[in-house]
Amino acid sequence: MLRLKNINTYYGKVHALKNVSLHLGEGEIVTLIGANGAGKTTILNTISGVTPAGGGEVLFRKEPVTTLTPDRIVKYGISQVPEGRQVFKPLSVEDNLELGAYLRYRSREDRSAIRRDMAQVFTLFPRLEERRRQLAGTMSGGEQQMLAIGRALMANPKLLLLDEPSMGLAPLVVQEIFRVLERLRRENGVTVLLVEQNAKAALKLADRGYVLETGKIILEGPSEELRENAEVKRAYLGKDKKEIWER
Amino acid sequence: MKVREFLCKKRKTMQFEQILQYTFSGLSTGAIYALIGIGFSIIFTATGIINFAQGEFVMLGGMLTLFFLEVLKLPLWAAIPSAVAVSALAGLLFERLAIRPLRQPTPLNLVIVTIAGSILIRGLAMLLWGKDTHAIPPFTGDEPISIAGATILPQHIWILAITLLIIAVNKFFFYHTISGKAMRACSYNRRAAGLVGIDVHRMVLFSFVISSVLGSLAGIIVAPLTMTAYDVGIMLGLKGFCAAIIGGMSSGMATVVGGLILGVLESLGAGLISSGYKDAIAFIILLLILFIRPQGLFGKAESERV
Numbered sequence A: 001m002l003r004l005k006n007i008n009t010y011y012g013k014v015h016a017l018k019n020v021s022l023h024l025g026e027g028e029i030v031t032l033i034g035a036n037g038a039g040k041t042t043i044l045n046t047i048s049g050v051t052p053a054g055g056g057e058v059l060f061r062k063e064p065v066t067t068l069t070p071d072r073i074v075k076y077g078i079s080q081v082p083e084g085r086q087v088f089k090p091l092s093v094e095d096n097l098e099l100g101a102y103l104r105y106r107s108r109e110d111r112s113a114i115r116r117d118m119a120q121v122f123t124l125f126p127r128l129e130e131r132r133r134q135l136a137g138t139m140s141g142g143e144q145q146m147l148a149i150g151r152a153l154m155a156n157p158k159l160l161l162l163d164e165p166s167m168g169l170a171p172l173v174v175q176e177i178f179r180v181l182e183r184l185r186r187e188n189g190v191t192v193l194l195v196e197q198n199a200k201a202a203l204k205l206a207d208r209g210y211v212l213e214t215g216k217i218i219l220e221g222p223s224e225e226l227r228e229n230a231e232v233k234r235a236y237l238g239k240d241k242k243e244i245w246e247r
Numbered sequence B: 001m002k003v004r005e006f007l008c009k010k011r012k013t014m015q016f017e018q019i020l021q022y023t024f025s026g027l028s029t030g031a032i033y034a035l036i037g038i039g040f041s042i043i044f045t046a047t048g049i050i051n052f053a054q055g056e057f058v059m060l061g062g063m064l065t066l067f068f069l070e071v072l073k074l075p076l077w078a079a080i081p082s083a084v085a086v087s088a089l090a091g092l093l094f095e096r097l098a099i100r101p102l103r104q105p106t107p108l109n110l111v112i113v114t115i116a117g118s119i120l121i122r123g124l125a126m127l128l129w130g131k132d133t134h135a136i137p138p139f140t141g142d143e144p145i146s147i148a149g150a151t152i153l154p155q156h157i158w159i160l161a162i163t164l165l166i167i168a169v170n171k172f173f174f175y176h177t178i179s180g181k182a183m184r185a186c187s188y189n190r191r192a193a194g195l196v197g198i199d200v201h202r203m204v205l206f207s208f209v210i211s212s213v214l215g216s217l218a219g220i221i222v223a224p225l226t227m228t229a230y231d232v233g234i235m236l237g238l239k240g241f242c243a244a245i246i247g248g249m250s251s252g253m254a255t256v257v258g259g260l261i262l263g264v265l266e267s268l269g270a271g272l273i274s275s276g277y278k279d280a281i282a283f284i285i286l287l288l289i290l291f292i293r294p295q296g297l298f299g300k301a302e303s304e305r306v
Helices: A040-048 A070-076 A093-100 A102-106 A111-124 A126-130 A141-153 A171-188 A199-205 A223-228 A230-237 A239-246 B002-047 B054-071 B076-099 B107-129 B154-176 B178-188 B190-195 B200-226 B232-246 B253-272 B275-292 B299-305
Strands: A002-011 A014-024 A029-034 A055-060 A078-081 A159-163 A191-196 A208-213 A216-222 B145-147 B150-152
Touching: A002 A040, A014 A029, A014 A040, A014 A216, A029 A040, A029 A171, A029 A199, A029 A230, A040 A070, A040 A078, A040 A159, A040 A191, A070 A078, A070 A102, A070 B190, A078 A141, A093 A102, A093 A111, A093 A141, A093 B178, A102 A111, A102 B178, A111 A126, A111 A141, A111 A171, A126 A141, A141 A159, A141 A171, A159 A171, A171 A191, A171 A199, A191 A199, A199 A223, A199 A230, A208 A223, A208 A230, A216 A223, A223 A230, B002 B054, B002 B150, B002 B154, B002 B178, B002 B200, B002 B232, B002 B253, B054 B076, B054 B107, B054 B200, B054 B232, B076 B107, B076 B200, B107 B232, B154 B178, B154 B200, B178 B190, B178 B200, B190 B200, B200 B232, B232 B253, B232 B275, B253 B275
Parallel strands: A029 A191, A029 A208, A078 A159, A159 A191
Antiparallel strands: A002 A014, A002 A055, A208 A216, B145 B150
């Protein structure tokens, strides 16, 4: 469904992505793991059109979307849940969700379809419904993360890009959010590209994974395989150390 | 003895009537400042720029109405919307030609560009319409109405009514329409706004168009009272800026209240102290606010919510 071919992205003179190639199949959950500054966020922003690729090609359902602006990308059905949630803090929960459907309002789509999707977001995250009139900035981190995901879902995406949804959240909340991602895939057939520092949780959820290091993909494979990989264990799961210590 | 008492009493009622009179006229000029101030704050929240050309749109409103009335011989009800439409177009062109092409849009560069734009617009107006001061006829006669010993003109009522209407429309737009909410979203978080598909450039353009419409309307409704000329934008623009600063650069009621406070204080000061100090009062208030409460008079409540 999504294919990146030899993507090179630059921030000014910094070569942030070096010949990155990856692909996602329809309905797959794929995770990107790697240390801080490895280029995970840059990959998402390159797909979203925020920092367009300097070379290479992004194909979405076989159509090139490499140089499209962020709003066109959303129209194509790719929504990003940005790092740090980035909800519109002084706006109400409901307004935040409505803005997620901004392009659908602009294209004069039937309001009832948009309302139906909002109801669906509320069944996924009942807590958002309780707080629909509350200002987004006054909610807890977990609730804001739910809102950020809900807002992205309001665009009715086929592909959801998530940037560190577990950041700063309690393990229980992370579980709840990951369960929703699974449910979205099962019930709506949404494809998910998940960027995570929490490699353990991400590899449990995902079908496949890519490991990124300083702008290059150094490993890829099914999640079980990556979980067992000695290199991944040492660098991202922190297993080896513990075992040595235990011994 | 009796005479003295009588005089004393008379002076007291005189003073009360005078104060009422000054308050009335202060409120109506304050309403004008509020409208201009809202224009400042809309652009500021959308872009972080203080648009020093805002006053020129006030001037354009008055001068264009005059042009449509006198040169094209349109009736007033047609001249006003035409003037607003042309001002809106000017606002749009200003954003497209002066703001957007900027290579390095640092705040300082942008502010300098708006100052240059204001000088350019003012110069063009002078070349087109000359340096004379003109009057627009009042909307509905100039028969004074007396209220509790003070007299007001029908135009004062027009000013207050139109300002209230514009504020209501403004509020409705920003809080109850998807485009208005999108504009607010843009001002709070540009990156996230882009990611939900809001075209940030278009929202910036909108903000310029909306504030030029507000500015020109202010210029039109005030012109029958204060006359208009190619250079009225400088002072009115600065006063509107003052109102926006008092209101903490928020586009809501705070700026409206800021404008009204400014208008009333100015009018009382001019009446009771000396009319020579009229403009000085506005700028003393501006300086005091910037020294003591740079977040605006009501800044506290706002900053907690953000």
